[in-house]
Amino acid sequence: MAGSRQPQRLFLQGVAAAFLFAFASLYAQIPGLYGRDGILPARKMLRPLGKGLGQQLREVPTLLWLAPRLGLDTEQGMELLSLLGSLGSLGALLLPSWRHSLLYLLLWSLYLSLYQVGQVFLYFQWDSLLLETGFLAVLVAPLRPPWGRETGPPPHADVPFWLVRWLLFRLMFASGVVKLTSRCPTWWGLTALTYHYETQCLPTPLAWYAHHLPVWLHKLSVVATFLIEIAVPVLFFAPIRRLRLAAFYCQVLLQLLIILTGNYNFFNLLTLVLTTSLLDDQHVIWWLGTGRMKQPPISRVRRLLAALTLTLEVTIYGLLAYGTARYFGLELDQQWGGIQSKTAFTFHEFSQWLQMVMMPSVWLGMTSLLWVLLTALYRCTRIRKWLGKLKATIQLFIIGAATVAMFTISLVPYTYMEPGTNRQLWAGAHRLFGAVDHLQLTNSYGLFRRMTGLGGRPEVVLEGSYDGQSWMEIEFMYKPGNVSVSPPVVTPHQPRLDWQMWFAALGHHTHSPWFTSLVYRLLQGKTPVIRLLQVDVSKYPFWEQPPTYIRAQLYKYWFSRPGEQGKWWRRKWSEEFFPQVSLGDPKLESFLTQFGLQDKSPGRPPPNSANLLPRALRWLRDQLTPLATPVLLWGLICSVGAIHLLQALLLPRPRKPEAAGGEKHKPPSQKKGGKERSPPQSSEGAGNSAKVTQRKK
Numbered sequence: 001m002a003g004s005r006q007p008q009r010l011f012l013q014g015v016a017a018a019f020l021f022a023f024a025s026l027y028a029q030i031p032g033l034y035g036r037d038g039i040l041p042a043r044k045m046l047r048p049l050g051k052g053l054g055q056q057l058r059e060v061p062t063l064l065w066l067a068p069r070l071g072l073d074t075e076q077g078m079e080l081l082s083l084l085g086s087l088g089s090l091g092a093l094l095l096p097s098w099r100h101s102l103l104y105l106l107l108w109s110l111y112l113s114l115y116q117v118g119q120v121f122l123y124f125q126w127d128s129l130l131l132e133t134g135f136l137a138v139l140v141a142p143l144r145p146p147w148g149r150e151t152g153p154p155p156h157a158d159v160p161f162w163l164v165r166w167l168l169f170r171l172m173f174a175s176g177v178v179k180l181t182s183r184c185p186t187w188w189g190l191t192a193l194t195y196h197y198e199t200q201c202l203p204t205p206l207a208w209y210a211h212h213l214p215v216w217l218h219k220l221s222v223v224a225t226f227l228i229e230i231a232v233p234v235l236f237f238a239p240i241r242r243l244r245l246a247a248f249y250c251q252v253l254l255q256l257l258i259i260l261t262g263n264y265n266f267f268n269l270l271t272l273v274l275t276t277s278l279l280d281d282q283h284v285i286w287w288l289g290t291g292r293m294k295q296p297p298i299s300r301v302r303r304l305l306a307a308l309t310l311t312l313e314v315t316i317y318g319l320l321a322y323g324t325a326r327y328f329g330l331e332l333d334q335q336w337g338g339i340q341s342k343t344a345f346t347f348h349e350f351s352q353w354l355q356m357v358m359m360p361s362v363w364l365g366m367t368s369l370l371w372v373l374l375t376a377l378y379r380c381t382r383i384r385k386w387l388g389k390l391k392a393t394i395q396l397f398i399i400g401a402a403t404v405a406m407f408t409i410s411l412v413p414y415t416y417m418e419p420g421t422n423r424q425l426w427a428g429a430h431r432l433f434g435a436v437d438h439l440q441l442t443n444s445y446g447l448f449r450r451m452t453g454l455g456g457r458p459e460v461v462l463e464g465s466y467d468g469q470s471w472m473e474i475e476f477m478y479k480p481g482n483v484s485v486s487p488p489v490v491t492p493h494q495p496r497l498d499w500q501m502w503f504a505a506l507g508h509h510t511h512s513p514w515f516t517s518l519v520y521r522l523l524q525g526k527t528p529v530i531r532l533l534q535v536d537v538s539k540y541p542f543w544e545q546p547p548t549y550i551r552a553q554l555y556k557y558w559f560s561r562p563g564e565q566g567k568w569w570r571r572k573w574s575e576e577f578f579p580q581v582s583l584g585d586p587k588l589e590s591f592l593t594q595f596g597l598q599d600k601s602p603g604r605p606p607p608n609s610a611n612l613l614p615r616a617l618r619w620l621r622d623q624l625t626p627l628a629t630p631v632l633l634w635g636l637i638c639s640v641g642a643i644h645l646l647q648a649l650l651l652p653r654p655r656k657p658e659a660a661g662g663e664k665h666k667p668p669s670q671k672k673g674g675k676e677r678s679p680p681q682s683s684e685g686a687g688n689s690a691k692v693t694q695r696k697k
Contacts, residue, residue, distance in 0.1 A: 005153050006284035007276045008140055008161055012092070012099045014273030015137040017640075019107045020089035021266040021492040021633060022130055026114065026122075027082035028629040029496055031528035031621070033121050035075040038528055039497070039517045043074040045117040061439065062113035071611040078114060079617050085110040093640050101141045108134040112440060120514060121496040125447065126267035129171070131440040133270060136163050139402060155379035156396040159403050162372045165277035166365055166407060169233045170414050171445045172251065173361070176229025177417050178446030180350050186451040188343050190219040190328070198559040199453030201502040202263035202478055202495075203487045208568060210261050211559050216338035223328045223341050228254050231320055234361075236278060237368040240309055243316065248278040263478075265494035358421040362411060369407055373400055406442065409433040413444035456556030458505040460515075460577050464522070464547030468580065471551070472541045474522070476501070476533050477628070480557055483569040493629045497532045505554065509578045513595035516578075519550050520592060523583050535628045552578035 034042035067077030139160035186192040197211040235247040412433040415422035462474040504512035525546030
């Protein structure tokens with residue numbers, strides 16, 4: 001029996017939860033982002049031009065090509081896919097029988113379909129990570145309903161699950177390396193966190209308190225980040241169980257701290273889901289408190305191996321501590337207190353080190369995968385019946401081939417951070433990666449590459465006016481604006497417009513063409529776009545009548561100082577971001593034409609009102625529109641938690657397994673080779689039979 005049944009179940013449940021948050025969060029924003037009156041209408045991405053369905057799917061693989069056949073426009077097609085994805089994810093969370101490959105293939109296909117038309121609002125690393133993780137769930141999940149308690153997972157179950165560990169390694173190692181290869185002075189100077197908490201996209205209230213921690217603690221936190229992201233991931237493949245568990249808790253600690261200080265939607269949850277690949281059944285059972293696994297008797301040989309293992313563990317921890325102290329110059333400050341740190345190596349030295357370790361890391365992955373394959377093959381040979389052995393071997397061959405192929409293509413984006421190693425890869429790996437790149441099966445990652453806002457957090461503030469003289473600010477629900485409003489907690493929701501407003505503030509407005517479309521829709525008074533800014537329309541100053549003029553100013557924001565009552569932020573005007581425009585203004589028309597935002601193609605006629613599906617979608621949209629998306633998502637979370645709690649309280653607990661070596665007593669009618677008899681008809685008869693058995697013994 002494979003040794004990771006419980007971690008795989010946790011992984012599949014976690015992937016379902018991430019899909020649920022992603023689908024439900026996106027559903028609420030579809031009309032304003034992609035609708036007919038949205039910022040970037042999705043129907044522009046799906047112009048058939050007389051091509052057949054097969055060719056359309058090859059060029060743009062999305063199920064939205066089928067929307068017209070259901071009587072839906074592109075916007076309603078996206079809503080239908082989001083709803084189907086939410087229902088499927090919810091079913092996988094609640095019903096174990098739903099956690100099979102076909103359902104996860106459906107979830108992956110639905111999200112890929114939305115990704116293909118999502119344009120800039122869906123081009124985030126966590127969207128790519130969700131697609132890659134979702135496809136791995138297709139390989140990890142069983143083809144039939146989940147494994148029973150008696151049979152357990154098949155011998156090959158650990159093979160595709162290894163890809164989850166490899167993905168976690170690539171994600172963390174690349175995130176640490178790119179911080180140094182980017183030559184960002186704040187990462188090299190260990191001062192990145194003195195800026196990060198106030199300059200990240202959507203900070204939480206705890207970010208204010210973290211920002212005001214001592215500088216030496218911020219620098220030490222950067223050192224810990226490098227340690228967890230660059231050095232610790234090597235322990236993912238350690239043969240010693242406790243080293244893998246230590247690496248697991250390091251990753252969990254990092255992700256929890258990020259969740260507490262920043263709103264990063266489902267991304268950190270998805271990373272925590274990937275860490276389940278570092279666990280085993282024994283630790284999960286202990287963790288969940290569902291029982292204990294039988295421990296083998298301790299022999300003299302086992303005591304010796306335990307002592308050697310402990311010695312190796314202490315040695316590895318000592319090397320990590322020594323390397324951290326040496327390469328980051330850790331010293332105890334006797335005068336001011338705290339621990340002082342500095343980067344004690346150069347960019348050239350780090351580049352040489354990266355060239356030296358990249359190819360060995362590839363070989364480390366190959367060796368670890370080979371070990372998993374050989375272990376699975378050994379399990380196949382332990383099956384007694386030759387027919388079962390043949391079936392298991394064939395399954396292992398198919399799953400093993402798919403796993404090796406996924407590992408091969410993942411090497412291409414993984415080695416992007418070291419071009420020399422990338423050029424050394426087998427040419428077939430590049431061809432295979434190019435063939436499936438449009439499916440987002442594997443991607444390159446690198447989080448927080450450079451720290452922005454060193455001179456203050458840039459923030460775009462929209463202003464509207466009726467006369468061009470008196471201006472009123474247009475507040476967003478989530479991004480910083482009013483200096484007296486505390487940062488919100490919106491996880492696991494991702495307000496995608498607010499995120500793009502953060503990116504827009506980093507450059508000129510022409511670098512974010514969608515911003516012109518946002519201004520245009522607000523001047524038109526389009527309700528779906530207004531609801532991206534404010535669900536409670538009473539808080540939108542131009543709800544009754546759209547503004548005649550709109551402009552945008554660029555401010556620099558800083559967290560308020562301790563002691564400033566009633567203020568969370570300080571701000572200072574920087575420059576004009578977008579000029580004053582109105583409907584019909586030549587400047588606005590020029591921008592719309594320049595960026596191709598004027599949709600001159602005839603729109604699809606409205607769907608037939610007699611069609612039940614469009615009517616149902618419109619009714620559901622009307623019911624959910626007044627709700628704030630974080631409230632909706634937290635309602636789903638509480639509902640799932642309540643249902644699981646009721647199941648735990650009402651359903652009977654499974655019996656504890658029998659002790660090893662003792663065969664459970666069976667009545668004569670069920671004994672092997674015995675004559676079959678009918679079972680007793682009452683519980684009293686069963687009790688009498690047990691008494692007779694005890695007397696015979």
